[in-house]
Structure formats: C-alpha cells, structure tokens
Amino acid sequence: MNASALLWLSVISTGFVSTLATWMFLNKCARRLNINHAKGTLWVQTAAVPTNLPLQELMQYASLVIGFLFALKTVWDGGWIFALCIVLAGLLLMEPVRAWLHQRHLQDITGVIDLALVCMECDSSNKTVLQTLDEASATLGHTEVRRIVSEALVSFYNGATEGEALQRLLTRNSNSVWALLIWTLFEQQQRGGSTQLRSKLTKLMRHRLELHRRALPALEVTRRSLGLSLILCAAMTAYLTISPASTLYVSSLQGQVIGSLALIMLAWIACIWSAHIQTLQRITQ
Amino acid sequence: MNPIPSWLWTGGVFGAATITAFVVLQAAVRWWYGHRSQSAPNGKREPTGDNDSMSRRVMYTLLAGIGLVAVCLLVKDTASTLLSVFGIFAVVPYVLLQGRQIEAQRWNTRTSVAHSLDEFQILTVNRQDNSVLDAYPWLEQKLKRNTIFQTLEARFVDLIGQGSAVRGNRAALERIARELNSEDLVQFIRRTEINSNTNDEREIVSRAAEDIAERIHLDAEITIARITGQTMWFWITIVAALLAAVLIPLRVS
Numbered sequence: 304m305n306a307s308a309l310l311w312l313s314v315i316s317t318g319f320v321s322t323l324a325t326w327m328f329l330n331k332c333a334r335r336l337n338i339n340h341a342k343g344t345l346w347v348q349t350a351a352v353p354t355n356l357p358l359q360e361l362m363q364y365a366s367l368v369i370g371f372l373f374a375l376k377t378v379w380d381g382g383w384i385f386a387l388c389i390v391l392a393g394l395l396l397m398e399p400v401r402a403w404l405h406q407r408h409l410q411d412i413t414g415v416i417d418l419a420l421v422c423m424e425c426d427s428s429n430k431t432v433l434q435t436l437d438e439a440s441a442t443l444g445h446t447e448v449r450r451i452v453s454e455a456l457v458s459f460y461n462g463a464t465e466g467e468a469l470q471r472l473l474t475r476n477s478n479s480v481w482a483l484l485i486w487t488l489f490e491q492q493q494r495g496g497s498t499q500l501r502s503k504l505t506k507l508m509r510h511r512l513e514l515h516r517r518a519l520p521a522l523e524v525t526r527r528s529l530g531l532s533l534i535l536c537a538a539m540t541a542y543l544t545i546s547p548a549s550t551l552y553v554s555s556l557q558g559q560v561i562g563s564l565a566l567i568m569l570a571w572i573a574c575i576w577s578a579h580i581q582t583l584q585r586i587t588q
Numbered sequence: 589m590n591p592i593p594s595w596l597w598t599g600g601v602f603g604a605a606t607i608t609a610f611v612v613l614q615a616a617v618r619w620w621y622g623h624r625s626q627s628a629p630n631g632k633r634e635p636t637g638d639n640d641s642m643s644r645r646v647m648y649t650l651l652a653g654i655g656l657v658a659v660c661l662l663v664k665d666t667a668s669t670l671l672s673v674f675g676i677f678a679v680v681p682y683v684l685l686q687g688r689q690i691e692a693q694r695w696n697t698r699t700s701v702a703h704s705l706d707e708f709q710i711l712t713v714n715r716q717d718n719s720v721l722d723a724y725p726w727l728e729q730k731l732k733r734n735t736i737f738q739t740l741e742a743r744f745v746d747l748i749g750q751g752s753a754v755r756g757n758r759a760a761l762e763r764i765a766r767e768l769n770s771e772d773l774v775q776f777i778r779r780t781e782i783n784s785n786t787n788d789e790r791e792i793v794s795r796a797a798e799d800i801a802e803r804i805h806l807d808a809e810i811t812i813a814r815i816t817g818q819t820m821w822f823w824i825t826i827v828a829a830l831l832a833a834v835l836i837p838l839r840v841s
Contacts, residue, residue, distance in 0.1 A: 323650050470726045479703045486727055487710060500713045507706050510801075514808055521812045528819055535826065539833060548837035560661045561836065565829045571681050572822045578688035579815045585695040586808045 320387045327394050362404055366396035369537060373544045380544075382553035388563035389540060392570040396536060399577035403529050406580050410587070411519065412478050414445040416512045419484040423501045423508075432488040433465055451476060478588070480511065515587055522583040529576040536569045644686065652676040694769065695811070700736040701772045702804040705797040712794035736773065740764055776800045 370393020377386040421439040430438075433456060440452040451472060459468040469485055487504045491497060543552045543562045552562040655678025663671045743764045747753035753760035758781055765773035779796035 320654060323647075323654065326650075466724060466726075473726070479706075482727065483706065483710065489724065489727070490710075497713070500710070503709060503713050507709065510805055514805060517809060518812050521816050524819060525815065528823070532826065535830065539830065542833065548834075551837045556661045556664075560658050562833070564658065565833045568681075568829050569826060571685060572826060574685050575688050575822065576819075578685065578692045579818075581692035582688075582695050582811060583815065585692065585699045586812065588699050 317383050317387050320384070320391055324387065324391045324394055327391075331394075331397070363397060363401045366400050366533070366536075367393040369393065369540070370396075373540045377544050377553060380549070380553045382559050384556070385543070385553060385559040385562050388559075388566060389544070392536065392540070392566050395567075395570040395574055396533065399529055399533065399573040402577040402580050403526065403533065406522075406526050406584060410478070412480055412587075413512065413515060413519075414443070414448040415476075415478065415480045415484070416508050416515065417445065418443055418448050419480060419487075419508045420505060420512075422484060422488060423505045430492070431465055432469060432485060432492060433459055435488055480508070483507070518583055518587045522580065522587060525576055525579050525583060529573060529580060532569060532573045532576060536566070536573060539566060539569060647682060648679050651678045651682050654678060691811075695808075697736060697768065697770050698772060698804050698807070701770055701776075702801050704737045705776070705801040705804075708797040709794055709801070712790045712797070736768060736770060739768060740773070743767070772800050772804055775803075 367390075370389050374386040374389040374393075377389060418436070418439055421443050422435055425435055425439055425442075436452050437456060440449045443449075454475075455468045455472040458471055459465060463471070473481055473485065483504070487500060490500055494500070543549060543566065552558040652675070655675035656672055657675070658678070659675035660669070660672040663669055740761070744753065744761065747760055747764070748755060758777060761777050762774050765777060776796055779799065780793050782792065782796075
C-alpha cells in the first residue's frame with residue numbers, strides 16, 4: 304500500500320470517527336438546550352448573569368477536558384487517528400463520570416424498612432402516628448432514622464399539627480417506604496389495629512428488605528469497578544501518549560489503531576457499568 | 589517560501605473530509621425524516637420510537653464502517669486482507685451497550701409498577717373505605733406522585749376525551765400500557781379481567797397485584813445476579829487489554 308493510499312485511508316477513517324464524535328457531541332448539546340428558556344432569556348436585559356456552577360457539575364466534563372489535553376499532545380506528535388479516538392473516549396466517558404458522581408453516597412433504606420417492621424409489631428391502636436414512630440425508632444436505635452423522627456417531633460412541639468409534621472417528613476425523605484409506613488399507621492390508628500393490614504405490610508417490607516440487601520453489594524461493587532475503570536482509562540491514555548512507549552503507538556498506523564481499540568474497549572466497559580449502576584439504583588429505590 | 593508541513597496538510601484534508609461527511613450525513617438524515625413524515629398518513633410526525641431506530645441504524649452503519657477501516661489498517665501489510673470484513677462486528681459492542689441502557693430505562697418503569705402494586709395490595713386490604721387518603725390528600729399525592737398509574741390514567745382520560753376509548757375498555761388500557769412499554773402492566777390488566785370463582789373484585793385485584801409484584805421481584809434478583817457475574821468477565825477483559833498495551837511495545841523493542 305503506497306503512502307498516498309495510506310493518507311487517504313487515514314483521512315477517511317478520521318473523518319468517520321470525527322463525524323461520530325461530532326454527532327454525539329451535538330446530540331448532548333441539543334439535549335441540554337432549553338429552547339423556550341433561551342428564547343425567554345434573550346428578551347430579558349439581564350441575559351448574562353453570574354451563575355453558580357458547583358464543582359460537581361464541572362467534574363462531569365473532566366473526562367472530555369483530559370481527553371482534549373491528551374489529544375493535543377498526540378496531534379503534536381502526528382497521531383491524528385489516535386487523537387480523535389481519545390476525544391471520542393472522553394465523550395463516551397462523560398455519562399459514566401456523571402453516573403459515578405451521582406452514586407457516591409449509597410441510599411440505604413434498610414433502617415426505614417426495619418422501622419416499619421418494628422412499628423408493625425407495636426400496638427399502635429391507641430397512639431398517634433408520631434408516638435408510634437417515636438417509640439419504634441427508640442427501640443430500633445438507628446441513628447439516621449432517629450434523627451428524622453426527632454425532626455418531625457421537634458416540628459410538632461413547635462406548633463405544627465401531626466399532619467403537617469409528617470408531611471414535612473415525607474417531603475424531606477422521598478423514598479416510598481416512609482409514605483407506605485405512615486399511610487398504614489394512619490389506617491391502623493383509624494381501624495384500631497388490623498391484623499391483616501399488619502401482616503400485609505410486614506410481608507411487603509420483608510420482600511423489599513430482601514431485595515435491597517441483595518442489590519446493595521452488587522451496587523457497591525459496580526460503583527467501585529466504575530471508579531477504578533475511569534482511573535485506568537486515564538492511566539492508559541497517559542501511558543499511550545506521554546510514556547516512552549508512546550512512540551510505538553503514535554508513529555505507525557497499526558500502533559494508533561491498537562491503542563485506540565484498547566482505549567475504546569475500556570471506555571465501553573465503563574459505559575456498560577454506568578448502565579448497570581442506573582439499573583441497580585432503580586431496583587433499590 | 590517554506591513548504592507546508594505534511595501534518596498540516598493531513599489536518600487540512602481531514603478537516604475538510606470531516607465537515608463534508610458531517611454535512612452529508614445530516615442532509616441524509618434530514619431528507620430521510622422529511623421523506624418519512626410526508627409518506628406518513630395524515631401527515632403526522634413519526635413517533636419517537638421510529639426516530640430512535642433511525643438514529644440507531646445510522647450509528648450501526650457508522651460503526652461498521654469504522655470497524656472495517658480499523659481492521660483494514662491492522663492487516664494491511666499482511667496476506668490476510670480479507671480479515672477486514674470482521675470489522676463489521678464493531679457493531680456488537682454498541683448493540684450490547686444500547687441493550688443495557690434500554691434495560692436501565694425499563695427498570696425505571698418496572699420499579700414504579702412494583703411500588704404501585706404494593707400500594708394496591710394495601711388498598712385492597714382496607715375493605716371499608718379510603719377515608720385516610722381522603723383526610724390527608726398530601727399523603728395520597730406522595731404515594732401516587734410520578735407513578736406509572738398516574739400516567740396511565742391521564743392518557744386514558746385523554747383518549748376518552750378524543751373519543752377513541754370508553755371507560756372500562758380493557759383493550760384501550762392494554763394499548764396505553766404497551767405505549768408505556770410496560771409488559772407488567774399489560775399482564776396486570778389481563779389478570780384483573782379473569783372470571784374466577786371468586787366474585788370479590790378486590791380479592792382478584794389483590795392476587796393479581798401480588799403475582800405481578802412477585803414476578804418483578806424475581807426478575808430483579810436475576811438481573812442483580814447477572815450484573816454481578818458480568819462484572820467478573822469485564823475485569824478479565826480490562827486486565828487483558830492492559831497487559832496487551834504494556835507487552836506489545838516490550839515485544840517490539
């Protein structure tokens with residue numbers, strides 16, 4: 304294969320990769336663009352206002368920025384195909400970075416489920432809902448649950464009605480277990496303790512507890528795997544672009560293709576893990 | 589005058605090729621959408637699902653092309669040039685990733701259905717009335733907020749308003765459930781219509797809710813086990829890729 308054919312092959316392949324990257328980038332931009340808001344803003348005098356950009360929001364673009372930096376270095380060395388693949392990998396990794404950042408603190412609802420099980424064992428027919436929650440949380444001794452119930456009690460002692468205090472509790476803790484528990488306690492209070500209702504909620508809570516306990520370790524392992532794969536992606540890109548071995552990967556077409564394949568494979572696995580995290584997150588909700 | 593460096597020339601040609609390829613692709617996609625919307629009955633826009641499948645087809649073509657070129661570059665100096673055709677398998681990882689992303693979205697719906705079915709089971713136990721939910725509207729709002737049944741109800745009311753459905757029509761409900769991409773909901777609707785020996789409607793609904801919720805629960809456990817198993821295989825792949833990247837320069841030198 305002569306040099307001219309190689310050059311054209313390189314141009315066509317980079318064109319394809321770049322088209323793909325541009326397509327994805329524009330797609331991302333289009334999804335983020337709020338046309339109605341933009342139209343409205345254009346008519347307001349204070350169109351350019353300082354906005355608060357928290358660090359976490361900016362961190363989502365870290366992979367893209369790192370990708371551009373490494374790509375610049377590779378372009379400087381003459382590896383166009385590899386540079387474009389690095390940018391593409393950076394684009395692909397934006398979603399995994401976002402998923403990883405949003406999943407740093409696992410939401411453990413085991414405490415609330417335990418509270419519901421304890422509440423169902425208590426005799427709640429002659430007590431208010433808040434009283435039942437207070438006694439059950441004291442018996443359970445779970446720090447987080449105790450804090451949430453104490454906040455509702457403080458709100459009640461400060462003059463709010465029981466309904467208002469519980470409404471605030473549900474607003475601050477939006478998981479469905481709290482809503483189900485409070486609803487059942489109200490029903491129990493009205494009907495003077497229904498054995499059927501008690502056994503039904505206990506059964507539902509046990510099912511949820513079982514599922515949650517199984518999903519949580521898988522979620523934790525996937526989250527750590529994703530974090531490690533992101534670090535490995537950055538390390539591998541650094542190895543392929545700035546280490547002494549980079550001459551092999553940048554100087555020849557085959558080297559560039561092998562490096563690109565390895566990098567894209569890592570990025571692809573990170574993307575799969577990010578989808579798995581979202582699945583597990585929804586299962587544990 | 590100094591001659592233009594070769595890398596600059598390559599970059600210029602690449603830039604021109606990129607812009608041309610992108611403009612051609614955009615034009616082709618726009619033409620295709622326009623063609624489809626004109627040929628559609630009533631001149632209505634195509635549903636989102638068709639647009640998605642169209643985008644997917646464009647991506648499949650692009651990835652197959654990239655795969656072919658990549659493998660061609662790898663084997664170009666060898667006698668096995670025909671191996672380039674295997675490059676079209678570059679589509680497989682993309683299809684797998686798409687499958688996982690669709691699965692993640694589907695679990696959003698399934699979890700919502702499972703929670704709503706739990707609430708159904710509690711409701712069916714309270715045989716007398718719904719006085720608690722009537723007394724505390726915020727509680728009902730919290731329970732039903734963003735649930736799939738709210739969407740189902742809204743769409744059903746919409747269809748009744750348009751005259752396309754009548755109240756209590758099972759077929760219309762099933763159609764909406766399919767629009768919402770929820771097979772669980774379809775199954776639930778069908779189960780509630782069974783003419784069993786029990787004439788108690790609440791009992792039938794309660795049993796149907798329990799069965800479907802149990803099925804979702806089992807599927808969730810299977811999904812968790814599958815994800816855990818796949819994680820091991822992915823780690824083996826990562827280690828292989830890292831070792832290859834490190835060993836290839838050593839072997840060449």
